[in-house]
Structures are given as structure tokens and as C-alpha cells.
Amino acid sequence: MSHVLFTASRPQAMTLRKTSTAALVASGMTLLAAALASPSVMAETSKETVSAEAVSQFAADTLTTAHQQLATRLATLATNAQQYCTAEGDTSLETLKDNWRSAMLGLNQVNWIEMGPILQNSRQWQLYFWPDKKDLVSRKTRALLTTDTPITSDGLADQSIVLQGLGGVEYQLFDAQYADSPLTADSRRCELMTANTAYLAASGKTLLGEWQQFAPQLAEGNGSFSDPRDAVLSLVRAMTVQLEAIKDRKLRRPVGLNNGGTANPYAAESWRGGMGLANIRSTLEEMERIWVGNEKVPGIHGYLNGQVDPRMLASTTRDFTDTRAAFAALPDDLAALLRDDPRNSDLQQALIHLETLQAGFADTLNPALGLSLGFNSTDGD
16 A cells, blocks of 8 residues: 655755644654753754864764664673573573564664774674565574574674674564464574574674774774864764655655555564664664754864854754654654554654754755755765
């Protein structure tokens, strides 16, 4: 069945945005929204500038924390998978699913960065293979499970990236094929689960170590960067690239705006595990955190104050706030939302806000800063 979802023009979009924001404020914000609201106001109204060195150091520290959290979450997933499959302790299947969800949120806090070790050796896809247009994760996982070759974490390192990472774990934990087949009832599946999660834990530890070696370059503006200003502007460029990827790949494609209006829930990221919208929120929150800063360092916004029109910066900060609020009104699962209500008005609002934020970066902020975008890791998918 064909569903034409979004027909609002830009003037209509702006009207909808104001209505949505007022409604969300009236109903109350989430704890994260409340935590970020005060710094957002601070960044929007600040008249003082901050050095590029302070902002690049703040960004490096913030992203180091995110990498540490991801490594910890992947290690927890591996430990609990081992306990569950060996019946040691009281780890439940729901605990494993929660561990996977937590790891996906952690991954989406770091995989948007168009710099450093996350881009090396196809690591983004090693950690989570997506988009999976040909359902390769399912096909290759089933094929592997039918063999009698021992499955180890070291062995997975030599396998296709389709078999490595959180995509394979998601398939085993959430696919309908296994809904009535307990993981522990199939030793072969548990063998793959423990090997894959151990591989993920090792990958998370390696990524953290490599990031810790790279972070001083970002903090000091040397190595991969010509100076601290280049480091800060590289973050702006990364945000611009990822906002476009979120708009086109994670939203417009599954909701049907790229194929004549037919919604396709299976094109949503993490459609099996129901995290398509939660993943987007996680990325947007990390971007906003670096843009806004905190009570000590007013983020990228503070650094650019005085360099570009302050109204442009205030508009971008408000767009971050409005976009976060719009996505907070949505459930985690984009695929389920598209199946149940493809014309959902809250989803329309969220896409309008996201497009406004993305356009502000691409069409206004980047030109004002003299930034141009070339090839990036989100191309050619």
C-alpha cells in the first residue's frame, strides 16, 4: 500500500515547527532535555567568545567519554552473553537485549565523527553493518550456523564484516525466526553469540585505545589538523555530513520520500531491534552537547560567536533544541511506527525539524565559514 507522507512546503514547515515546540514545552521535557536546556540558553545569549583550543579540548574530552562508554557497554554485552549461554549467574534474555540497545546508543554517539579511528578499516561497518539492502546479515548468519566450523572471536575477524558486529547480534536476539527458539536451546547459536560479542568487546577496546591516541590531535589542533580552528571546523563539517545522512538514509528512505511515497519499515536502521529513532536521538544529543558546551566551555557555538552573524548561531542552537524536543516525542522504533501509522504527525514534525537543522548547517553555516564538503564515508551506500 502506498503512503504519501510529507507534503508540507518550507513555509508550512516553519509554522508546524513553532506549534510542535509550544506543545512539547507545555507537556514537559525529558530529563535530558531539561539537562541541556540551561546550557542551550547560555550558549544562545552569550556575548563572549572562547578560544578554538578550549573548544577542541572540550570536544576531544567529550568524545573520549563517549568512546569509553561504548567500550564498557560492549564489554558488558560480551560478559552477559557468556554468562547467559553457559547458564552462569542470572543473566536473562531481556538483559541481553537491553545490553544490545545500550551498545547501539553508545555506537551512535561516536560513529558520526568523520575523523580518526572510527573511519579506519571499515570499522563503522564492522561494528554495525548497515544499510543492509540485500539482507546479507540474515543470509550469511544462517549459512554460518549450518556449518560445523568452530566459531571463535578470532575466526570472525577473518570473516565478512557482515558477520561481525551488532547487526549479527541483533539478528539472533530479535529476528522473528528465533522468537520461539530460545538462544540457549541451540548451542551453535550460542557459540556464534559469545564469539561475536567477544569480538565486539575487543573491537571496542581497540577503538578506545586508538581514539585515545588520536584525541590529542583534535584537542591541540595538530597532526590531522592544521591548527585548533581547523579541528573545530572539522567537527562542524562532520555534523553537516551526518545530518544529511540521517535525513536521507535514516528517515527519508524508510518513510518513503525517496521512492514515490511508499513507506518501507525494513529500510529503517535497527528495524529488528526497534531502535531506528533512538539511534538518531543518540547522535543528535552528542552533536548538541559539543555544539552547546557546558557551564565552563560554551562549545562550538561560543567559539563561532563574533565570527559569523550571531543570529545564525542562535537559530542553529534553537534548531538543535527543537529537533531534540521533536524526537523526544517519538517512540524508539521507527519501523513499528511506519507499520502502524506511516502518516504519523509527530514523525512529520521531527523530519521537518531535522531538515531545518540540516539546511542551516549546509546552506548557511558552512558557506559562512568557507567550508565545502567532498567525499565522505556515508557516500556510495
